Amino acid sequence: MFKYLNHLVVSKFVMAVTGIIILLFVTGHAIGNLQIFIGKEALNAYAAFLQGLGEILWIIRIVLIIALLLHIITSIYLKLYNNGARPDKYVVTSYVKAKLNSRTMIWTGIMIAAFLGYHILHFTVGSIQPENYNQEEIYTKNAYSVGMGMNAHIANPEEHRGSVLNKVVYERHDVYKMVILGFRNPYVSGLYILGMILLGFHLSHALQSFFQTLGMAGPRFSPFIRTFSNWYGTITAIVFLIVPLAILLGFIGGNV
Amino acid sequence: MKLQLNIWRQENKDSKGAIKNYKLNEVDEDMSFLEMMDILNEDLIHKGEEPVVFEHDCREGICGTCGMVVDGRPHGKEHGTTVCQLHMRKFNDGDKITIEPFRAKGFPIIRDLAVDRSAYDRIMQAGGFISQNIGSAQDANALPISKNVADLAMDAASCIGCGACAAACPNGSAMLFVSAKASQLNLLPQGQPEKAARARAMVRQMESEGFGGCSNYYECEASCPKNVSVNFIAKLNRDYLCATFKEGT
Ligand code: HEM
Ligand code: FES
Numbered sequence: 001m002f003k004y005l006n007h008l009v010v011s012k013f014v015m016a017v018t019g020i021i022i023l024l025f026v027t028g029h030a031i032g033n034l035q036i037f038i039g040k041e042a043l044n045a046y047a048a049f050l051q052g053l054g055e056i057l058w059i060i061r062i063v064l065i066i067a068l069l070l071h072i073i074t075s076i077y078l079k080l081y082n083n084g085a086r087p088d089k090y091v092v093t094s095y096v097k098a099k100l101n102s103r104t105m106i107w108t109g110i111m112i113a114a115f116l117g118y119h120i121l122h123f124t125v126g127s128i129q130p131e132n133y134n135q136e137e138i139y140t141k142n143a144y145s146v147g148m149g150m151n152a153h154i155a156n157p158e159e160h161r162g163s164v165l166n167k168v169v170y171e172r173h174d175v176y177k178m179v180i181l182g183f184r185n186p187y188v189s190g191l192y193i194l195g196m197i198l199l200g201f202h203l204s205h206a207l208q209s210f211f212q213t214l215g216m217a218g219p220r221f222s223p224f225i226r227t228f229s230n231w232y233g234t235i236t237a238i239v240f241l242i243v244p245l246a247i248l249l250g251f252i253g254g255n256v
Numbered sequence: 257m258k259l260q261l262n263i264w265r266q267e268n269k270d271s272k273g274a275i276k277n278y279k280l281n282e283v284d285e286d287m288s289f290l291e292m293m294d295i296l297n298e299d300l301i302h303k304g305e306e307p308v309v310f311e312h313d314c315r316e317g318i319c320g321t322c323g324m325v326v327d328g329r330p331h332g333k334e335h336g337t338t339v340c341q342l343h344m345r346k347f348n349d350g351d352k353i354t355i356e357p358f359r360a361k362g363f364p365i366i367r368d369l370a371v372d373r374s375a376y377d378r379i380m381q382a383g384g385f386i387s388q389n390i391g392s393a394q395d396a397n398a399l400p401i402s403k404n405v406a407d408l409a410m411d412a413a414s415c416i417g418c419g420a421c422a423a424a425c426p427n428g429s430a431m432l433f434v435s436a437k438a439s440q441l442n443l444l445p446q447g448q449p450e451k452a453a454r455a456r457a458m459v460r461q462m463e464s465e466g467f468g469g470c471s472n473y474y475e476c477e478a479s480c481p482k483n484v485s486v487n488f489i490a491k492l493n494r495d496y497l498c499a500t501f502k503e504g505t
Contacts, residue, residue, distance in 0.1 A: 085468030094328030215494025
């Protein structure tokens, strides 16, 4: 299965395809997070919706895990191989076009991987701040049951005019509270902010690199996509890190 | 002007090299960089020391024989010139200049600043040609080629095979050279029949010569004396991947 590693161009192809899968997920994740600014209801409903995907959620997870593993294995292999192709270093080094972000891909990558481990234990598994994780929200929906103790949902309360109507009570994971409490800790927030800056840095090289690797380049397209890629990395980082920043500064979550 | 030169001296491929310092007191700003090296070597010969070995031929930027790393840049800091086209007026009195050989696993050092670049010849032998039955040449206009394509192929063909790309690349990758040499044929009708085979054979040969892979640093483009664009690397990737999808690895 790993025979492709013997071929440099195919290895880069694997880097590009796995990378872009993760990039698309990361982008969706960043946008989804913004619902915290709408409020508790929106964020918790969104989280419950994702949890409710069931098998689809697991398919997404498996695709992402495989993509990430292939991305990491290939990147380490390529890095070692490429270092071996330049065994003697120059006494004086000087770079013109190889910017810091491209030269540090493996290091930003490894730090992102470490961050990812922390993040999953923190918010997905819940083992880092279990007291914040184990929060349930009791909430009601626009669904009613008729009479005392009956739990049958009815679609149209108008038809039951005159009977005793109870709002049905539900319970769901209080993601909003978990995030707010988690990010009030400045060390935790700081770690996330740092992680997101590294991610933005990685992406600023990664996106344009994807197009170059797959053979999409041209005298007008290439300069455009390189600038776009820098902006993409910067904006992704900002969209992610305004959440911990806003919580730390007390702009949101005052009601928790 | 006066210069201090820090030059990499190395007996042969297997010995350990080191930087040695030299002083030159009368360098004319109208000299070329290689003339400055000639003056140094004459000095050394007078003193009974071994002259610095470096390669050169045309001294006008067309043959691709010269090549050394000046202050960390292959062919020096100027853009779009070979080191034989570099002039001492680009330097200042009292400058310290560090001169090293091209460094890449695919370019073993022969001596001092001379490296063995025969790997590039073997890459050409692997696919840098078209196969054609000999006969009388057909009319030039029997094979229509648009101006855009002809220009692009000409840009690729401007590569002089000097090795600066692999020397500049942090991965010691020769992809700019390989892509230019593959594209100058793959862009044109004459190159089509062997396009897939060419892309693969040349990249494979590059791999077996010990060059690294491309990480899209674009450092090669910055050092290329002929300003060959990294867009040709994208094209080579495309040709290679198409070949892989069609025919398997
Ligand atoms: C959120 C996570 C990540 C995303 C979205 C991402 C995305 C990408 C993308 C799109 C590329 C460009 C592929 C190409 O060159 O064509 C890339 C390259 C790269 N990634 Fe990642 N990556 C992530 C995590 C990682 C991790 C965890 C590592 C390593 C441990 C890593 C190491 C690298 C390296 C070394 C390259 C450059 C490969 C080369 O040019 O030779 N990345 N990444
Ligand atoms: S000597 Fe011919 S290019 Fe420099």
